[in-house]
Amino acid sequence: MSILIKNVTLLPMSGEGTIVNNAYVRIKGQYISEVGTGNAPDGRDDLVIDGSGQLLMPGFINTHTHAAMTLLRGYADDLPLMEWLETKIWPLEDQMNGDDIYAGTRLAILEMIKSGTTCFADMYFSMDRVAEAVRDTGMRAVLARGMVGVGPEHQQALDESRELVANWHGAARGRIQFILGPHAPYTCPPDYLKRVIALAEELDTGIHIHLAETAGEVSDIEKQQGKTPIALM
Ligand SMILES: [Zn+2]
Known part of the structure; x- marks a missing residue:
């Protein structure tokens, strides 16, 4: 398959802010x-796209998502973060199953592709189903299982993350990377974060x-740990 995009303004992101007018790009x-x-030399292209008035550039990378939450859009808006999480989002997420996560992630991926995003960094749960959605759609992603370091799930989060990295890191011909996702300093105390760091190194x-x-969060962590969340890291 040969595709030619012609008459386009090209932003190659080469580091110097270069913009190339009246450019063409051929993809084989x-x-x-x-x-x-x-004018591009004749290449017997299967598809010729006229890029007049359009900008051509590398895909965007969304560096922080909970992609399946696309399903929760509009469910609870304009609340302070902790009230939004504790009274609305966490109770609803408790009712979401793996099929919901798969469908919600696919919807998010569709929306990302439509707006030029080709890679995303996701932290959520049922991450095997998120990885399946990435595998099935052709996206690239850096995935992490959200880990909470207090309560009964702290060890399970470490064990499952280890398994997910083993099963999915480098999967889909390298399109999927799997990393560790300790949720936040207010859900992962320093001792737990040290265990996460040790596992990441291993x-x-x-x-x-x-x-x-x-x-x-900044003032709470400063009170508890004597330093800001950034300094704590
Ligand atoms: Zn987030």
């Missing part, structure tokens, strides 16, 4: 085979965490 299979300006993988989300 899954690779860019040619980039130039003016598995040679990364960490995705919420940090300094609200003024309340």
